[in-house]
Amino acid sequence: MSGNETAKIEVWWDMKDCPIPEGYDARQVRPNIERAFKERGYTGPVSITAYGDQTQTTCHVLRGLASTGVAVAHTKSESTRSLMYRDMVEWRVQNPPPATIMIISDQVEGDLSWDLARLQQRTRYHLFLAYSRKPCIDLFLNYYANWRWEQLLGGGAPLVEGELSSAMFYCKSCNSDCRSLEKFRKHLSSYKHGLEEAIKPPDTRLLCVTKTWARNYPATPEHATAKIHVLWDVKDCPIPEGYDARRVRPILERAFKERGYSGPVSITAFADQKEIPDHQLLALSSTGVDFAHTLHWVKYSRMTANFEEWTDDNPAPATIMIISDEVASSKSTSSLICARLQESNYNCFLAYSVRPFEMPVLVTSAEWLWESLLAETKRHILHKCSGSERVVASTGMFYCDLCDCDCKSLDVFKKHLSTKKHTLEDNIMNSHFQSAHRQRRLYKISKYHDEVGYPPKTKRMRRKAPPKGFLPRPLRFTRR
Numbered sequence: 001m002s003g004n005e006t007a008k009i010e011v012w013w014d015m016k017d018c019p020i021p022e023g024y025d026a027r028q029v030r031p032n033i034e035r036a037f038k039e040r041g042y043t044g045p046v047s048i049t050a051y052g053d054q055t056q057t058t059c060h061v062l063r064g065l066a067s068t069g070v071a072v073a074h075t076k077s078e079s080t081r082s083l084m085y086r087d088m089v090e091w092r093v094q095n096p097p098p099a100t101i102m103i104i105s106d107q108v109e110g111d112l113s114w115d116l117a118r119l120q121q122r123t124r125y126h127l128f129l130a131y132s133r134k135p136c137i138d139l140f141l142n143y144y145a146n147w148r149w150e151q152l153l154g155g156g157a158p159l160v161e162g163e164l165s166s167a168m169f170y171c172k173s174c175n176s177d178c179r180s181l182e183k184f185r186k187h188l189s190s191y192k193h194g195l196e197e198a199i200k201p202p203d204t205r206l207l208c209v210t211k212t213w214a215r216n217y218p219a220t221p222e223h224a225t226a227k228i229h230v231l232w233d234v235k236d237c238p239i240p241e242g243y244d245a246r247r248v249r250p251i252l253e254r255a256f257k258e259r260g261y262s263g264p265v266s267i268t269a270f271a272d273q274k275e276i277p278d279h280q281l282l283a284l285s286s287t288g289v290d291f292a293h294t295l296h297w298v299k300y301s302r303m304t305a306n307f308e309e310w311t312d313d314n315p316a317p318a319t320i321m322i323i324s325d326e327v328a329s330s331k332s333t334s335s336l337i338c339a340r341l342q343e344s345n346y347n348c349f350l351a352y353s354v355r356p357f358e359m360p361v362l363v364t365s366a367e368w369l370w371e372s373l374l375a376e377t378k379r380h381i382l383h384k385c386s387g388s389e390r391v392v393a394s395t396g397m398f399y400c401d402l403c404d405c406d407c408k409s410l411d412v413f414k415k416h417l418s419t420k421k422h423t424l425e426d427n428i429m430n431s432h433f434q435s436a437h438r439q440r441r442l443y444k445i446s447k448y449h450d451e452v453g454y455p456p457k458t459k460r461m462r463r464k465a466p467p468k469g470f471l472p473r474p475l476r477f478t479r480r
């Protein structure tokens with residue numbers, strides 16, 4: 001865990017979303033949070049800041065928090081979320097990893113979770129959550145544990161009384177701080193403070209700091225020579241009519257080199273075999289591009305499964321490239337990949353035929369429009385391919401994703417496709433999925449695929465088999 005066990009732990013707590021229960025001693029909050037971390041092996045020093053409208057908090061509670069070293073920050077309730085997040089972003093700049101961060105709030109979904117998921121892909125902290133109300137499923141943050149607030153507090157850790165002399169009180173409305181509870185209470189009831197809150201509009205807008213990030217960055221030293229794996233959705237980003245499919249690999253490799261990446265490149269093309277002409281399959285294979293025959297309705301879960309298996313076998317640093325409109329634009333299909341990028345130092349490239357309407361949740365070091373990427377071929381590679389020079393790389397494999405079988409040559413692959421076993425699998429899949437009812441069910445299953453094990457807490461918690469039905473066995477690529 002690279003030193004995270006003893007590294008500092010910073011906690012941001014929204015007291016309105018997760019209040020101290022009636023009759024509960026405020027002095028128990030800190031020891032219970034510390035105990036929960038200790039139980040998971042985190043023993044670093046814990047700093048806690050409690051945010052909320054502190055004019056509503058009793059003197060007794062404030063004293064209890066302060067006496068246990070919990071910093072108290074006064075905010076207008078409607079500004080708590082954005083101010084808490086702003087403080088966290090600032091803290092991250094000043095406190096590079098390893099460190100652990102924890103958010104106690106019910107408002108992590110939406111733009112906060114999007115922005116934080118992107119921050120975490122660049123700078124990885126161990127992230128913990130606590131909430132009173134379970135967050136929506138579309139949360140794509142990768143966290144190490146999430147607790148229910150009441151359960152977290154119910155741990156019965158012993159009371160340890162501190163001194164008030166080390167207490168910190170902040171007024172976020174006036175941007176001021178003080179060290180004594182009496183002064184703080186006096187400040188909150190002062191004319192100056194009242195005026196400040198009356199004239200200053202509440203700070204409700206969450207500032208997404210990653211919105212301004214660029215789409216292209218030069219290679220970092222650790223990624224410059226690392227492996228690159230390409231997942232290519234041939235339906236979304238097809239080979240144009242009359243285009244020499246043998247050019248795809250060299251043009252990708254060239255584009256990588258231009259950005260400073262020279263590591264070995266593996267490519268898997270995903271498509272329904274019936275939609276790709278044989279000469280293209282052969283051309284791809286001759287340049288070492290693997291082909292995975294898969295039906296459209298399971299394609300994204302197949303690509304994700306392939307991504308997971310590849311990352312299991314190829315630990316970071318490494319680069320993953322995704323050529324797909326769907327994965328680039330949809331949060332649900334990219335959520336698992338996004339979670340893995342937050343976990344380990346993988347670098348991500350994207351290519352798509354249409355620029356996504358919204359900024360992808362995947363943080364990329366390079367992005368391309370598929371057509372303009374291929375167009376580069378004409379300029380740079382055409383003379384190479386049209387001449388006697390032929391690409392002789394390792395030969396790509398052919399996989400049947402339905403039957404979980406792999407073939408070394410197109411002939412063997414074709415033979416497999418005409419076997420009874422394959423035809424049966426194919427028919428079953430098609431007949432089941434073609435009725436509207438089944439389509440709906442499939443949609444649910446593929447959503448299940450996207451959601452199971454999500455967010456993936458550890459490798460052991462990853463996707464289980466689908467509940468029932470006839471989805472093909474998980475894709476397992478074996479090189480022979």
Ligand SMILES: [Zn+2]
Nearest residue numbers: 171173174193
């Ligand atoms: Zn104030």
Ligand SMILES: [Zn+2]
Nearest residue numbers: 400402403422
């Ligand atoms: Zn098959």
